[in-house]
Amino acid sequence: MTQQQQRTADGTAGAVPDEEGYQRGLGTRQIQMIAIGGAIGTGLFLGAGTAISKAGPSLLLSYAVAGVVIFVIMRALGELLTYRPVAGSFAEYAREFLGPFAGFVTGWTYWLFWVVTGMAETTAAAVYVRFWAPGIPQWTTALAFLLVLYAANLISVKLFGEIEFWFSMVKVTAILGMILIGVGVLTLGFSDAGDTASVTHLWRDGGFFPEGVGATVMTLQIVMFAYLGVELVGVTAGESENPEKTLPRAINTLPLRIALFYIGALVIILSLVPWTEFQPGVSPFVAAFGKIGIPAAAGIINFVVLTAALSSCNSGMYSTGRMLRDLALRRQAPGRLTRLNARRTPAAAITVSCLLMGAGVVLNYCVPERAFQYITSVATVCGLWTWGVILASQIRYRAAWTAGRLPAPAFRAPGGNWSRWLSLAFLLLVAVLIAVDPGARISLYVFPCWALCLAAGYAVLRRRDPAAVHADPDAHLHAGDGN
Numbered sequence: 001m002t003q004q005q006q007r008t009a010d011g012t013a014g015a016v017p018d019e020e021g022y023q024r025g026l027g028t029r030q031i032q033m034i035a036i037g038g039a040i041g042t043g044l045f046l047g048a049g050t051a052i053s054k055a056g057p058s059l060l061l062s063y064a065v066a067g068v069v070i071f072v073i074m075r076a077l078g079e080l081l082t083y084r085p086v087a088g089s090f091a092e093y094a095r096e097f098l099g100p101f102a103g104f105v106t107g108w109t110y111w112l113f114w115v116v117t118g119m120a121e122t123t124a125a126a127v128y129v130r131f132w133a134p135g136i137p138q139w140t141t142a143l144a145f146l147l148v149l150y151a152a153n154l155i156s157v158k159l160f161g162e163i164e165f166w167f168s169m170v171k172v173t174a175i176l177g178m179i180l181i182g183v184g185v186l187t188l189g190f191s192d193a194g195d196t197a198s199v200t201h202l203w204r205d206g207g208f209f210p211e212g213v214g215a216t217v218m219t220l221q222i223v224m225f226a227y228l229g230v231e232l233v234g235v236t237a238g239e240s241e242n243p244e245k246t247l248p249r250a251i252n253t254l255p256l257r258i259a260l261f262y263i264g265a266l267v268i269i270l271s272l273v274p275w276t277e278f279q280p281g282v283s284p285f286v287a288a289f290g291k292i293g294i295p296a297a298a299g300i301i302n303f304v305v306l307t308a309a310l311s312s313c314n315s316g317m318y319s320t321g322r323m324l325r326d327l328a329l330r331r332q333a334p335g336r337l338t339r340l341n342a343r344r345t346p347a348a349a350i351t352v353s354c355l356l357m358g359a360g361v362v363l364n365y366c367v368p369e370r371a372f373q374y375i376t377s378v379a380t381v382c383g384l385w386t387w388g389v390i391l392a393s394q395i396r397y398r399a400a401w402t403a404g405r406l407p408a409p410a411f412r413a414p415g416g417n418w419s420r421w422l423s424l425a426f427l428l429l430v431a432v433l434i435a436v437d438p439g440a441r442i443s444l445y446v447f448p449c450w451a452l453c454l455a456a457g458y459a460v461l462r463r464r465d466p467a468a469v470h471a472d473p474d475a476h477l478h479a480g481d482g483n
Contacts, residue, residue, distance in 0.1 A: 030161035031233060031246040033168040034315070040171045040261050043226025045124075045305035048266065049287070050280040051222040056210040057202040057270050060263055062223045067258040070227045072423045073387050075413040076394035077231060078251040082244055082411040083397065090231070091326060094389050097396035100469045104332055104461075105454050106389045111323045111353070112450065113382030114316040117228060118357040120379055121313035122146050128306040131286065132299070143361045145310060150354040153317040154347050160318055167311035174304035175261050178285065181292075182268030191292040199271045210275070221380055221433045221440055226262070228383045230254065231390070232315055248411040320353035321346040331468035332461060377440035381447045384427045391420045391427075 051059050077089075086092050090110055095103025126141035152163065184190065185197050202208065209216060233250050269288045277291070278284050283305050290298035325346040328337035341347040395417055400406040413420075434440045462469045 030165050031250050033165040033172075034161065034232060034250075040168070040175065040308055043222070043228065044262060044265075045283050045285060045308050047222050047226055049278050049282045049284045051219045052266075052270070052275050052278040052284055053280050054211065054222075055216045055219045056206060056208075056275040058209045058211075058213075058216040059219055059223070060202075060266055060270070062216055062219045063226075063258070063262050063266065066220060066223045066227060066426075067255070067262065069423045069426045070230060070258070071254050072413070072415075072419050073390055074230060074251045074254050076420060077233075077390050078248050078411045079394055079409045079413045080390070080397060081233075081247050082409045083401075083406070085244070085247070090386055090389060091323065093393040093397070097393040097400075098389065101458055102389065103330075104458050104469060105451075106386065107323055107327045107330075107332065108454055109382050109450070110386050111320050111327070113228075113379055113386060114320045114323070115353055115356050116379045116382065118146075118313045118316040118320070118353075119359060121309045121316065122149075122357070122361070125306055125309040125313070127281070128283070128302055128309065131302045139361050143358070145313070146354065146357055146361065149310065149314050149317060150350070152314065153321070153350050153354075154341065154345060155343060157345065160314075160345075164311060164315060167307055167314070170304060170307050171311065172261075174301070175265055178289070178301065179260075179265055179268050181289075182272055185292060186268075186271055197272045199267075201271050201274050202267070205274045205276055218433055218437060220430050221377070221437065224383065224430050225380045228379060229312060229315065231386065232319060244410060251411075317350055317354060317357075321350035324349035324353060331465055377434060377437075377443035378446050380440075381431065381434060381443045384431055388424055388427050391424050395420050 048059070051062070055062065080093050081089060084092070084096075091103045091107030094106040122142040122145050123138075125145045126138040129136060129141045130138065153160070155163075186199065189195065189197075191197075198204075233247055266284075269284050273284075273288045273291050278287055283302070285301045285305060286298050289301050324333055325337055325340075327333035328335060328349065337346070337349045337352065339346075339348055394413060397406065398413075398417065401408045435444050458469060
């Protein structure tokens with residue numbers, strides 16, 4: 001444990017609840033709902049409208065294929081988490097198994113990922129508010145939400161977990177309710193859409209691939225954004241009461257969550273309303289239940305998707321604070337960011353992250369019609385890097401414990417390395433699709449600039465403070481090849 005890790009909120013040495021100074025206040029119930037909440041957000045509620053308009057019912061196939069890849073990634077993460085549960089999990093595993101530079105890049109990139117995701121979620125929340133108040137400027141609503149969530153994040157981790165539990169409960173209950181209502185419309189024929197609603201909409205309006213297979217493949221980048229955040233359970237590892245049990249349990253329920261909340265919900269939505277009636281930038285859930293004509297249904301659904309966006313942004317602030325503090329503990333960020341407040345939350349790191357999330361407010365002011373697309377494309381590339389690092393780290397870890405250099409995990413990822421390599425190839429395909437899409441290509445301008453900044457920062461840090469970027473003394477034993 002470093003001297004910085006042993007400091008308390010006032011910067012003096014002393015006893016701390018655990019190695020990193022956090023309190024393990026997240027229980028099984030909260031971890032489960034945080035995992036569910038991370039899988040239900042803006043990408044599903046808002047981004048799905050754009051994807052449906054581009055690919056039609058075949059979008060279901062994109063969600064299914066991408067869901068399999070996400071499950072492979074999460075099982076790989078679960079193996080790493082049961083080996084060594086730490087708050088800065090992704091960056092720590094990259095440092096140990098891929099080298100100090102990979103850890104440096106991963107820590108900062110995952111921090112950037114949640115910063116831009118926070119921008120996307122506040123943007124989406126501002127779009128949802130326009131359902132009730134179309135005259136309010138989008139940027140003012142985004143700013144208001146950002147400030148409120150910042151204030152809410154300066155609480156204890158136990159309260160954070162409780163807030164996320166109830167946020168997620170609202171989302172889960174609402175989606176289950178939407179599915180039940182949709183099934184009722186399809187089977188009993190009530191509501192204004194009862195005469196036209198039918199599962200035949202899945203293939204009748206131009207076929208299952210109305211825009212061709214190519215259009216379906218192009219939606220993979222949108223679909224992958226919808227899954228961003230499922231890895232958040234890895235960040236909670238340092239504050240979970242019993243990570244060896246709660247985290248595997250949360251990961252194992254992922255296929256059910258994908259099948260129910262993504263594929264199941266979209267099957268109902270696409271059966272209620274022909275896919276041709278959905279428009280980009282409009283939540284398909286709001287549009288479908290507005291079509292049904294149930295009194296106040298559209299307003300209720302809009303409130304739920306607003307809750308989903310705010311929940312995801314709240315989780316983003318939590319994650320950026322922990323990741324930025326982890327970098328500071330490694331002396332790869334300003335030392336003042338290591339300090340915890342009286343409630344043992346990284347208030348300084350959260351504040352810095354929130355200030356940078358304010359750039360999303362500027363985008364909402366300058367280009368409100370393109371803000372969401374710009375932000376999501378950058379977030380997706382950052383997420384692809386993080387997922388790729390998880391897979392690569394797990395491959396290296398498995399080689400180490402198979403050779404007897406490290407203990408075997410209690411929670412093992414199924415299948416051989418071939419599933420991880422195929423998943424890495426899939427992530428590369430999504431990156432290529434982003435390059436092909438003119439609307440999303442901006443991320444390929446932003447990310448190389450980000451990479452150059454990181455490379456320059458690493459070079460300066462290595463010259464000024466070599467210990468800050470040096471691998472752990474026994475890292476070569478972990479990686480197995482002198483890394």
